[in-house]
Amino acid sequence: MATTTTKTETFVGKRVRRREDPRLITGTATYVEDIQMPGMHYAVILRSPHAAARIRSIKAKQAEAAPGVVCVFTGKDTKGVGVVPCGIAMPDLRVPQHNILATDRVYFVGHPVAVVVARDRYLARDAAELIEVDYDILPAVADPEKALTKGAPAVHPQWPDNIAFTYHQDGGNVDKVFAEADVVVKQRIVSQRLVPMAMETRGVVAEWRGADRQLNLYTSTQIPHLVRTLVAGMLGLEENRTRVIAPEVGGGFGSKLNVYAEEALMGFVSMRIQKPVKWIESRRENFTCTTHGRGHVDYYEIAAKRDGTILGIKLKLIQDVGAYHQLLTPLIPQLSVLMMPGLYNTQNIRADIVGVFTNCVPTDAYRGAGRPEATHGIERMVDILAAELKMDPAQIRLKNFVTKDKFPYATATGLMYDSGDYAAPLKKALDLVGYVKLRQEQADLRKQGKYMGIGISTYGEICAIGPSPATPAGGWESATVKIEPSGKITILTGACPHGQGEETTFAQIAADELGVGLDDILVTRGDTAVVQYGIGTFGSRATAVGGTALYYALQDLKAKIKKFGAMLLESDDVTLVGGQVVCDKTGKAKPLREIAGASYRALKLPPNTEPGLIATRFWEPPNFTFPFGAHIVVTDIDSETGQIKVRRYVAVDDCGNILNPLIVDGQVHGGVAQGLGQALWEQAVYDDNGQLITGELTDYALPRAHLMPWIESHHTCTPSPVNPLGVKGVGEAGTIGCSPAVVNSAVDALSPLGVRHIDMPLTPEKIWKLLAKKN
Amino acid sequence: MIAQKFEYTAPKSLDEALHLLSSGAKPLAGGMSLIPMMKLRLAVPEHLVDLRALKDLNYIREAGGQLHIGATASHYEIESSALLRQKCPLLTETAASIGDVQVRNMGTIGGSVAHADPAADYPAALAALEAKFVLKGAKAERTVSAADFFVDAFSTALQPGEILREVIVPIDDARTGTSYKKMVQPASGFAIVGVAARVRQNAGKVSFVRLGITGLSNHAYRATAAEKALEGKPATPNDIQNAAALVTQGVDANSDLHASADYRRHLAVVHAARAIGTAISRIA
Numbered sequence A: 001m002a003t004t005t006t007k008t009e010t011f012v013g014k015r016v017r018r019r020e021d022p023r024l025i026t027g028t029a030t031y032v033e034d035i036q037m038p039g040m041h042y043a044v045i046l047r048s049p050h051a052a053a054r055i056r057s058i059k060a061k062q063a064e065a066a067p068g069v070v071c072v073f074t075g076k077d078t079k080g081v082g083v084v085p086c087g088i089a090m091p092d093l094r095v096p097q098h099n100i101l102a103t104d105r106v107y108f109v110g111h112p113v114a115v116v117v118a119r120d121r122y123l124a125r126d127a128a129e130l131i132e133v134d135y136d137i138l139p140a141v142a143d144p145e146k147a148l149t150k151g152a153p154a155v156h157p158q159w160p161d162n163i164a165f166t167y168h169q170d171g172g173n174v175d176k177v178f179a180e181a182d183v184v185v186k187q188r189i190v191s192q193r194l195v196p197m198a199m200e201t202r203g204v205v206a207e208w209r210g211a212d213r214q215l216n217l218y219t220s221t222q223i224p225h226l227v228r229t230l231v232a233g234m235l236g237l238e239e240n241r242t243r244v245i246a247p248e249v250g251g252g253f254g255s256k257l258n259v260y261a262e263e264a265l266m267g268f269v270s271m272r273i274q275k276p277v278k279w280i281e282s283r284r285e286n287f288t289c290t291t292h293g294r295g296h297v298d299y300y301e302i303a304a305k306r307d308g309t310i311l312g313i314k315l316k317l318i319q320d321v322g323a324y325h326q327l328l329t330p331l332i333p334q335l336s337v338l339m340m341p342g343l344y345n346t347q348n349i350r351a352d353i354v355g356v357f358t359n360c361v362p363t364d365a366y367r368g369a370g371r372p373e374a375t376h377g378i379e380r381m382v383d384i385l386a387a388e389l390k391m392d393p394a395q396i397r398l399k400n401f402v403t404k405d406k407f408p409y410a411t412a413t414g415l416m417y418d419s420g421d422y423a424a425p426l427k428k429a430l431d432l433v434g435y436v437k438l439r440q441e442q443a444d445l446r447k448q449g450k451y452m453g454i455g456i457s458t459y460g461e462i463c464a465i466g467p468s469p470a471t472p473a474g475g476w477e478s479a480t481v482k483i484e485p486s487g488k489i490t491i492l493t494g495a496c497p498h499g500q501g502e503e504t505t506f507a508q509i510a511a512d513e514l515g516v517g518l519d520d521i522l523v524t525r526g527d528t529a530v531v532q533y534g535i536g537t538f539g540s541r542a543t544a545v546g547g548t549a550l551y552y553a554l555q556d557l558k559a560k561i562k563k564f565g566a567m568l569l570e571s572d573d574v575t576l577v578g579g580q581v582v583c584d585k586t587g588k589a590k591p592l593r594e595i596a597g598a599s600y601r602a603l604k605l606p607p608n609t610e611p612g613l614i615a616t617r618f619w620e621p622p623n624f625t626f627p628f629g630a631h632i633v634v635t636d637i638d639s640e641t642g643q644i645k646v647r648r649y650v651a652v653d654d655c656g657n658i659l660n661p662l663i664v665d666g667q668v669h670g671g672v673a674q675g676l677g678q679a680l681w682e683q684a685v686y687d688d689n690g691q692l693i694t695g696e697l698t699d700y701a702l703p704r705a706h707l708m709p710w711i712e713s714h715h716t717c718t719p720s721p722v723n724p725l726g727v728k729g730v731g732e733a734g735t736i737g738c739s740p741a742v743v744n745s746a747v748d749a750l751s752p753l754g755v756r757h758i759d760m761p762l763t764p765e766k767i768w769k770l771l772a773k774k775n
Numbered sequence B: 001m002i003a004q005k006f007e008y009t010a011p012k013s014l015d016e017a018l019h020l021l022s023s024g025a026k027p028l029a030g031g032m033s034l035i036p037m038m039k040l041r042l043a044v045p046e047h048l049v050d051l052r053a054l055k056d057l058n059y060i061r062e063a064g065g066q067l068h069i070g071a072t073a074s075h076y077e078i079e080s081s082a083l084l085r086q087k088c089p090l091l092t093e094t095a096a097s098i099g100d101v102q103v104r105n106m107g108t109i110g111g112s113v114a115h116a117d118p119a120a121d122y123p124a125a126l127a128a129l130e131a132k133f134v135l136k137g138a139k140a141e142r143t144v145s146a147a148d149f150f151v152d153a154f155s156t157a158l159q160p161g162e163i164l165r166e167v168i169v170p171i172d173d174a175r176t177g178t179s180y181k182k183m184v185q186p187a188s189g190f191a192i193v194g195v196a197a198r199v200r201q202n203a204g205k206v207s208f209v210r211l212g213i214t215g216l217s218n219h220a221y222r223a224t225a226a227e228k229a230l231e232g233k234p235a236t237p238n239d240i241q242n243a244a245a246l247v248t249q250g251v252d253a254n255s256d257l258h259a260s261a262d263y264r265r266h267l268a269v270v271h272a273a274r275a276i277g278t279a280i281s282r283i284a
């Protein structure tokens, strides 16, 4: 018979290996693409090759008659399906009608126009070529600043100014401090458009079971419950008869924090053909129909006193929206504004956002979602200010940090920073990197005509998203813990972690609370028919919010376990320890297995107690959490080629309590990789006709393992008072801290040439041009 | 990313392969260039003949004082060949700089040169080595020089129905040093610019120099003006710089997203100087 091991060994805080890895490493995980069903059909989507065009006609006869083809659907057929939802409500938000298939017009390259369904995916792909679409090509605009100019092509003809929304935030007295300031520095800073590039592209399997009026939808998503609610709504289905399953998800980074046309479209197709249907996004499609990230043009101004005291910050933020709003598109730049003051003590803030339609793929969340852009802005500006005032970049930061005694700290943007000691990670990073010595080395190298730079970024971020009133869909999270009759433990998390490591950290939390071994615990996620409603994994929330729900569910269960233990031991004075309930007086003990068995067998029950051991909690967080840290990057620049080499990368992150240092390291490494990607290599480049010219991995330069520097990952620990675990979140920290540190480093290296700012990515050619100017 | 329907044959003999090729089939080697194009439907061959099924096209051997490399020798086999390391280190160094491990395991020298991507690495080395290419058709076999083989971007001296059977490179003596220097295009791994240098010294002077350039223009070439400028010189840093400055002479430089024509030209000069310097430092 199965037994539950009882242990006094604890797991929280230890480098426990990830329990999800064996199946990932051995290639035995089940992704959407791995799902096979009897009678399965395959869909291929025909997409617009033009960024803007009227559709004169679509002729699908030949495709319909092609071998193996069951049917072809176009926008006419799907008119009854609801629109792709935008989850954000705000005044003056212009929301274009976003049909799941184009009807009379296409708005970006990649816009879905028709779907071919065949019994074999090769035949479907062949048939797609036989569809004749007669396009009347229209002028397009891909650059958000150009889109704002008079006479630019209108993306949506009903809004000739291309303005999707505006948003204004004001705090303190900006005009006064700018008028009184000793110095004001200004800079235009671009956070270029990026392609999130999950290793697994998107994919959907839809299985309509007509007799049960039930739709089973397998989709690679970060938010299965929200997809269920919204797709059921689009298709007019009953939510309880719509089951969404997120099987293994091979990366999302925000690009799968969405509800996509294809999810509803596959449901529609399966209902029409009464057969299961599969669509797997190609890499090419992933480039042109899955959301992009960033896409900011920011105009910053900082006012300061001569001694370096920051007085106020102004920001005009131009957000490239793309052709439509996806689920959270208009929210992302608002997160940038919230994070605008960074770690600095200033109450005078003014921000104006203009969201701009372009004939491009919509932008939405991408790792950090708004916070990397904000951090890049403020951290570049602080360096520019330091240069202007001839101050050391570390000193100016230390001078302006919100100090340790000020927490909780209310920002001018309406946030309440929970806890912090911002000087601690910076001082630690300066020590670790050997800052003073490096500055001496830099001075020596400069004499030899060599360019070495030291770049500092001190970032803050908003994690544990978030209190429901501040989020579009509810910001709580849920957990159920079931102790089975054999004493084995099942955790159902509503957070739907997908590779971040919660299958391990949640087991660690439960193992310590209950005093059992990790192998007694299974963490389940991702199936709306199995797991109670939940929100999802994004915004570094799964552990801080979902883990807290789990923690409280465990407290409920512990109380119940003790009741049953007390009954079995016939004593009121009992303790739950090491996986058993022990009588304080006699020392007699009942193991969890026996208690669980008794609770289900129910021959006898404690007073006012129901049988079984199961608890569910929905936890509503009272606040966000605010991790912070300091990254220092040392770079050497090849003065002949302009190539940048990262010599040192020191990251000191404070994410509150650390449940598993191994997993935290992994999150930091992955985050830094993506930050370096933005700083050095990646860019989604559209030409003037709205063609994505970096639409292949041979042109879109992703960070690769062999391009990574050694990342020296360290921590300080300032627990969060927001949740009982004291955790803050670390999923995005690496990305947020990274890009300004890299750019600051390159600018620092080239500062003898009078260089003040360089926009990302820092391609060797850009650097070479700056070097060449000198000569 | 789904290819059109095609037929596939693993031929039993070179004759069978050549017969199929003469009736319109296309050779498949490592598939590292061809298959991505097929997936994007930029190439739609109806029939593929898998040259890797022919074991007698896969060899690296020394014969008649030269090195013979079969068309299907993989980048990895070339990179790790003890024979080449000793007798033609320029080729092992070049092979090691190609793409990533997976690509080097699959890709072949024959496929690379037949494909003739203007940014491919081998062509620089093969130009500097004055390699010979043995081309075989159903009826005849002929040998062409590197200078004649690379005609234009994605275009070679290969005629329809012909395959590249082997590449022949010379064995240099110990007074020769070689080097391949490359500016990597970070997305693809290909060369934005690559320069292969082969330098011999005699009595403190450069007695022989060959420079092969890839990536700069539509096809790899030998920078003869730069070679001439260096020959007979003691190869001081100044000599090297002056010679390197000539590698772009008369060349129409490419420009794309990854590098403008000016930057490419500049990189060619920088990498030529570095390749020459390193080659000289390697002379035994």
Ligand SMILES: Cc1cc2nc3c(=O)[nH]c(=O)nc-3n(C[C@H](O)[C@H](O)[C@H](O)COP(=O)(O)OP(=O)(O)OC[C@H]3O[C@@H](n4cnc5c(N)ncnc54)[C@H](O)[C@@H]3O)c2cc1C
Pocket (backbone or CB within 6 Å): B026, B027, B028, B029, B030, B031, B032, B033, B034, B035, B051, B071, B072, B097, B098, B099, B100, B103, B106, B107, B108, B109, B110, B111, B112, B113, B114, B115, B117, B119, B120, B121, B122, B158, B162, B163, B164, B165, B188, B189, B190, B191
């Ligand atoms: C991710 C990636 C990175 C890469 N990076 C680099 C790089 O850094 N440097 C570099 O140089 N290359 C790079 N390549 C290209 C790689 O080297 C390919 O292997 C090579 O270009 C083609 O060789 P293959 O054997 O794969 O040929 P295939 O793809 O099979 O064939 C290519 C073409 O040559 C023809 N062909 C093949 N063999 C013969 C023959 N013997 N005779 C006549 N015709 C023939 C085929 O019909 C086809 O037209 C990269 C490729 C990839 C996918």
